[in-house]
Amino acid sequence: MSEPFCVPPVTACDKKASGDACSFSDDDGDETISGVCTALPEGGVLACLPQITAVPPPPVTACNGKAAGDACSFTADSKTINGNCRTLPDHNILVCVPPPPVPPPPVTACANKTAGAVCSFTVGDKTVDGICRALDDHDHVLACLPAPVEPPPSPQVTACDHKTAGDTCSASHEGKTFNGICHQLPHGGPLVCLPPPPQPPQEAVQACSGKSTGETCSFSWKDHTLTGACRLWTDGTTEVCAPLCPPH
Secondary structure, eight states: OOOOTTTHHHHTTTTTOOEEEEEEEEEEEEEEEEEEEEEETTTOOOEEEEEOOOOOOOOHHHTOOOOOTEEEEETTHHHHHHHHEETTTTOOOOEEOOOOOOOHHHTTTTTOOOOOOEEEHHHTTEEEEEEEEETTEEEEEEEEEEOOOOHHHHHHHHTTTOOOOOOEEEEETTEEEEEEEEEEEEETTOEEEOOOOOOOHHHHHTTTTOOTOOOOOEEEETEEEEEEHHHOOOOOSSSEEEEEOOOO
16 A cells, blocks of 8 residues: 555655755656645645746836836737836835826816916817816816807897997897887896887876876777876876776
8 A cells, every 4th residue: 555645746855855846747747847845734744836936917027127217118918008117105116107198288288277267279280269167077177178159249238339328229129120228237237228118198198287196187098088097107207197997
């Protein structure tokens, strides 16, 4: 009966010490396997175990014999990548690191600028002027974006160019031209040409001729006699007969 552990890897380390070089033939005797005598976990028996040498990845091999900052290159997926040798954090090993991607021209144009600063960049043979603004998806990244195009002013605004409030004006609205007065819109708005307010019927004005605000009055209008009281018109000066109950 054969002795235990009488297998080629163990026999190859007979009368050897741990760490000694060793070799043995495979079962078919066709290949010689070299290794190092290593104590097995159970029983401490020495066996000839092949040494597995880890092959450094291409980014590490590319920096062999180089110093930090040196140019380097390696191949990955049939593509050559150029970079510079850099030391990995917490590891005393140089690795070939590709340079960071170059920002697009709109971002480069706002380097060292603040939001709202004027900027410009060139694409092909065209220069684009704009303003540095934060990108929607990256608040911390400024890009040179063209200034928004302001819509053209309405004809009613254009009609009051170089005029003051109260000046007469002429403008078109919905295909119709009218004469009006320039009015200042509230809250700092522009001057706008507005048509004059409608005038009251002459009959309503005549009914209050010589009368005071609040006096009763009446006048005929479209085959109806309307009764009312004298009231000031929207102009603040003209008394008109305002019917108490308009006709049906």
